[in-house]
Amino acid sequence: MNNPIGMRIPPHFGKEGIEYTAKWAKENGIEVLDLPILDESVKNILSSYQIGIGSIDGKGCVGNTDILSEDEGKRWNAVLSLKEQFEQVSALGGSVIFMCLVPENSLLPKKRSLEIWKETFPEVVGLAEKNNLYIALEGWPGPAPAYPTLGTTPEVLRYMFNEVPSKHFGVNYDPSHLVRLGIDYLRFLDEFGEKVLYCHGKDTALLA
Known part of the structure; x- marks a missing residue:
């Protein structure tokens, strides 16, 4: 199975525009770009x-x-906005939607964040299913001191996948965030391997 090497677009590349970035990627053996947006213009480039x-x-x-x-x-305006995006992305041939779910109030207790998530996210996953898209949760824990991002630890992921058991809802596997949180990144794969929809990799160093 072919697993092409891609990259997210760093800010300094983003400032130069998508055509500059695509040209650089082609010249340097990058086969895929992760995108902030996908529209007809971006697809053509x-x-x-x-x-x-x-x-x-x-x-x-x-x-x-x-x-x-x-x-x-x-919340529901955000769902409607995603509905429009999902329909457009699906029509243009995209397949994976990348999400990093930080609450609007990053100091909100995680229990309350999950209560809110449960009210809206089943609808979002239903929209992904309808448009044959896959939602991959990013494991970045979010800003200190609360580290509020949902879906970064096994305990929270078990709850989320139990509440919304869809093959269109999974994770972006990035071992660097797991290492930072003190989570065994190989054991994580043993449990959640079937939920890995996308992967990121980067160098990771723990500084004492």
């Missing part, structure tokens, strides 16, 4: 350089997100 579509950031779901707002109106 990637195609012209024979670069594949990697994960696409979920609209409003990378960082502090209204999906996890205590304001019900904000």
Whole structure:
């Protein structure tokens, strides 16, 4: 099975634009780009350089997100926004939606964040299923001191996957975040290997 090597777009590349980035990727053996957005223009540029579509950031779901707002109106507006994005991404040939679920209020207790998540996320996963997309949760724990991102530890993932048992809902496997949190990244694969929908890799150092 072919597993192409890709990359996320660093800020300094992003400032130069998608065509500059796609050209650099092609010249340096990068086969896939993870994207902040996917529209017709971006797809055409990637195609012209024979670069594949990697994960696409979920609209409003990378960082502090209204999906996890205590304001019900904000939550459902966020769901509607994702519905539009999912339909567009599906039509353009994307498949993986990348999400990093940090509550709007990063100091919100995790128990409350999960209560809010349970109210809206089944609808989001249903939209992914309808559009044949796959939601991959990012394992970055979020800002100190609360480290509030949902879906970064085995305990929380067990709860989430039990509540929403869909093959269209899984994780982005990035061992660096697991190492940082003191989680055995190989044992994690033993339990959640079937839920891995995408992978990131980077050097990791623990400084005493």
